[in-house]
Amino acid sequence: MEIPRQHLVDMYATMVKIRYFEEQLRQIYFEGKQPVFDIAAGTVPGEMHLAAGQEPVAVGVMPHLAPGDAITATHRPHHVAIAQGMDLKRMAAEIFGKDTGLGHGKGGHMHLFSAEPNFGCSGIIGEGLPVAVGAALAFKKLGKANVALSFFGEGAANQGAFHEALNLAAIWKVPVVFICEDNAYAISVPKQAVTAVADNSDRASAYGMPGVLVPENDPVAVYEVAGEAIARARAGDGPSLIEIKTDRLWGHFEGDMDAYRSDEFKTAMADRDAIAVFGAKLDADGVLTVGEREALDKEMHAEVDEAIGFARSSPDPKPEDALLHVFA
Amino acid sequence: MTTMTERKLTTQKAIAEAIRQEMGRDNTVFVMGEDIGVYGGIFGATEGLLDEFGPERVMDTPISETGFIGAAVGAAINGMRPIAELMFIDFFGVCMDQIYNNMAKVHYFSGGNIPVPMVLMTAAGGGYSDAGQHSQTLWGTFAHLPGMKVVVPSNPYDAKGLMVSAIRDDNPVLYIFHKGVLGLGWMTNNPRATGMVPEDPYTVPIGKAAIAREGSDVTVATVGLSVHRALDAADQLEADGISAEVIDLRSLVPLDREAILDSVRKTHRLLVVDEDYRSYGMTGEVITTAVEGAFDALEAPPARIAIPDVPIPYSRVLEQFVLPDAGKIAGAAKTLITA
Secondary structure: OOOOHHHHHHHHHHHHHHHHHHHHHHHHHOOOOOOOOOOOOOOOOOOOOOOOOOHHHHHOOHHHOOOOOEEEEOOOOHHHHHHHOOOHHHHHHHHOOOOOOOOOOOOOOOOOOEOOOEEEEOOOOOOHHHHHHHHHHHHHHHOOOOOEEEEEEHHHHHOHHHHHHHHHHHHHOOOEEEEEEEOOEEOOEEHHHHOOOOOHHHHHHHHOOOEEEEOOOOHHHHHHHHHHHHHHHHOOOOOEEEEEEOOOOOOOOOOOOOOOOOHHHHHHHHHOOHHHHHHHHHHHOOOOOHHHHHHHHHHHHHHHHHHHHHHHHOOOOOHHHHHOOOOO | OOOOOEEEEEHHHHHHHHHHHHHHHOOOEEEEEOOOOOOOOOOOOOOOHHHHHOOOOEEEOOOOHHHHHHHHHHHHHOOOEEEEEEEEHHHHHHOHHHHHHHHOOHHHHOOOOOOOOOEEEEEEOOOOOOOOOOOOOOHHHHHHOOOOEEEOOOOHHHHHHHHHHHHHOOOOEEEEEEHHHOOOOOOOOOHHHEEEEEOOOOOOOOOOOEEEEOOOOEEEEEOOHHHHHHHHHHHHHHHOOOOEEEEEOOEEEOOOHHHHHHHHHHHOOEEEEEEEEOOOOHHHHHHHHHHHHHHHHOOOOOEEEEEOOOOOOOOHHHHHHHOOOHHHHHHHHHHHHHO
């Protein structure tokens, strides 16, 4: 597949943006949590699930999206939201719990919602799959050319919601693509210990839809497979399931000692870091010189710094605003 | 021109008519659930809709409540106004995440940016020996959880008007019909399950109670089939010279607290009747409302009749023992008067 240069550049730039955003968040998260870790303390309280390493899953899909396409993501949502083009300032502000956030500080990092881009996520494993099916059903009923994408972890493929959603999507033949981010661990539990099949993509056959495995954590490989599935959905040919073997470089949440993964495993992941590999490839292929990449990196960092600055300097919501927005 | 032709309809037919008229008015309204197509809904709430609107808008689903209720949420966020039927409210156990963690929270999490305009309709209540997994009312469980409106019509007129309101509401509305108020041919019904219903669409406001019967000596506040039990009790009490006011709450969320307080200030006595479990439920909420807002008006401690914190039993004698009935209500009202 011939990939337009701009798509390659956009994918790279977005990976850098995501990684830098999460590196900043990671630092900020520990502000006020040292020397004693208190999850409720600091600039950004609560749980923090970062997706460093999983960027290819999100950016490989991104160039195929059209305005209005719906995405549901997981408790680890930042990479997907950023790839879809989420307003970074309002997203950062939500994570900081500020009034300028996407949900005025009501949702936090696991509950980011936006109408445009059409994005939602959830802290409950598997919750988003049926929602994506419903979004796709709405597109079909309204005669829209949009598709819905549901991102979920390999752990979610053992939830009933996964199986119910795939069955419904197939019988209704709606434009949805299920994207399994297989980072090999459901918190501490390895996939092979709790999953009846080696590859969740094989489960597609139970629902009469194509299932494709992307065995490497590579944005170009994701791009190619996702492009086909999204085109198929947009053409009215029904749902697909994609499983991508990806890497969660850091712990399940910040503060996780990550003792359940061996040093060998973690070193191997770091050595094959998708951003470094992809950057080197773009250089070797003459797509982006080192100098061009550095300029791009700078641009992305500046955008993130501005968003973080916006979040920091934004006001808290008024305490009594907790009472707003229960009902429309 | 609006015509206000009225005909007698059962509650079940009134619900189906409301859905039919709203589907005719608004192309984004559609229905899905188990056996809601050819069958017309196990309790008839979707009777005739398949013939009129076809399978694209009247969708029989697999037995997959998490799937289709979650899909209703996704469709509601994306421009549709779905009505999903959960066949029995007791079945919520297999799909509650989509209801209380998703349907009820998206609007709040989004800071008011993403409305979820959908109706989840479901059948509740016992009295016909269907045992403990098909006879509960459970409305207190849902009313406890913020983010969804909860309505419980007791008669044909309210059933139609509340359904129209629920469909047009921009919030998720849990629409609970008690099987005993529907007027089904295959179940004992109260005589008021059939009543006059205007043919044209109209709304009954969500969050407004109705005075089902005016009285001056004691307030009986309740909902669903127990409204009829209370009305029957009021007839008995009248023979004994006691004037009971029956409040049909109609909505549990929002709860019309003013209507409760107004009535208690008039009668000075409160009896709350509920076919739901006693503890941590509607009876406690209504009594607390009265105590907080009209303590000085009360001339006796408020009383309640509810399921005595046991699962609904099967055997007729056992079930009837735990359900509210007119005799129990009249007896409790008399005790309140003489207190």
